[in-house]
Amino acid sequence: MTTTSQTYGGRGYLVHLPEAVIDTLRGQAVSAGRRETGGILIGYYRNGEAIITEVTSPPPDSKSGWFRFERGTRGVKSYLEEKWAADPREFYLGEWHSHPTQQARPSSTDHRQMQQISNDPDIDCSQPILIVVAGQAKPLPEFSVGVYDGASDVPAVLKQQTDLAHRGSDYGS
Numbered sequence: 671m672t673t674t675s676q677t678y679g680g681r682g683y684l685v686h687l688p689e690a691v692i693d694t695l696r697g698q699a700v701s702a703g704r705r706e707t708g709g710i711l712i713g714y715y716r717n718g719e720a721i722i723t724e725v726t727s728p729p730p731d732s733k734s735g736w737f738r739f740e741r742g743t744r745g746v747k748s749y750l751e752e753k754w755a756a757d758p759r760e761f762y763l764g765e766w767h768s769h770p771t772q773q774a775r776p777s778s779t780d781h782r783q784m785q786q787i788s789n790d791p792d793i794d795c796s797q798p799i800l801i802v803v804a805g806q807a808k809p810l811p812e813f814s815v816g817v818y819d820g821a822s823d824v825p826a827v828l829k830q831q832t833d834l835a836h837r838g839s840d841y842g843s
């Protein structure tokens with residue numbers, strides 16, 4: 671069985687998460703220890719799927735603590751301009767952050783921030799994705815994938831992955 675990627679679906683579009691991206695999320699969450707960490711999701715849409723190709727580490731002006739992560743903005747705009755100019759063209763798809771000592775379920779603050787992003791004309795992403803990674807969960811970090819449409823504080827799609835070892839059979843491949 672090949673499990674090179676995971677696809678999460680529901681209303682709106684599917685989210686395609688390559689195995690390499692999952693590994694990066696895991697690695698960054700674990701290496702940040704007890705502090706939250708995060709960044710942005712970059713990729714593109716194709717045939718009703720959001721393909722996540724890259725997850726960034728925190729911009730240098732980010733602020734983090736045990737129970738908070740405020741993603742900074744330094745360097746983000748110019749990096750996204752580079753991605754937009756590249757071939758194939760890639761762009762902002764959403765946000766990710768870790769919950770070192772909590773479940774991967776998004777908090778009410780997370781929901782609110784994603785709704786704001788969805789409605790922000792400067793960001794220009796009406797259905798942003800949020801991935802939350804539980805950094806110290808054993809044996810492997812658990813994560814959730816949410817797609818927000820800006821109409822409600824809760825995501826239109828929210829999938830939680832609790833057992834990565836069985837993802838192939840749980841989610842198909």
Ligand SMILES: [Zn+2]
Pocket residue numbers: 767768769776777780802
């Ligand atoms: Zn959170």
